[in-house]
Amino acid sequence: MPRRALTICTTPGCPEYTEGGRCQDCRARAEAQRGSSTQRGYGTRHRRRFRATVLARDPHCVCTDTSHGHDDPCGQPSCHADHYPRSRRELVAAGEDPDDPRHGRGLCGPCHSRETAAHQPGGWAAEQG
Structure with missing residues (x-):
């Protein structure tokens, strides 16, 4: 498989390839x-109450x-x-409980990755550019 061409790091001012x-x-x-x-708010309470x-x-x-391919x-x-x-950030900013399960939905891995990359502030799409 051909090797990918090197580019400059996307961090502003970093000269590394x-x-x-x-x-x-x-x-x-x-x-x-x-x-x-845990520091970002995803501790035990989040795992037990929201995630579960x-x-x-x-x-x-x-x-x-x-x-x-379909709806x-x-x-x-x-x-x-x-x-x-x-998002969790929006719920916290609005003074709402981000660990209330009514603010969530279950997603598979690929759908969660795609949604995070496309829609979340600081998601992977934002980190790449």
């Missing part, structure tokens, strides 16, 4: 700055994306409890 996105050092700095999942309840309610992915949810097993329609 990478195969795409950020260089290894910039990725490590960004991850350290991001904090742990959402996945029990939605055992199959309820995505509404039509990239799989029906993809139906794969859910493995992520996704905040929807507002």
Whole structure:
């Protein structure tokens, strides 16, 4: 398989070459700055109250994306409890409980990755550019 052309790291001012996105050092700095999942609000209360309840309610992915060729949810097993329609940040800013399961939906891995990359502030799409 041909090797991908090297490009400059996407972190402003970083001169390092990478195969795409950020260089290894910039990725490590960004991850350290991001904090742990518990520091970001995804601790025991979140896992027990939000995640467990959402996945029990939605055992199959309820995505509404039509990239799989039809309007029906993809139906794969859910493995992520996704905040929807507002993000965790938006719920906190509005003074609402982000761990209330009514603010969530169950998604499979690929649908959760696609939704996060496309719609969340600070999602992967924002980190790449």
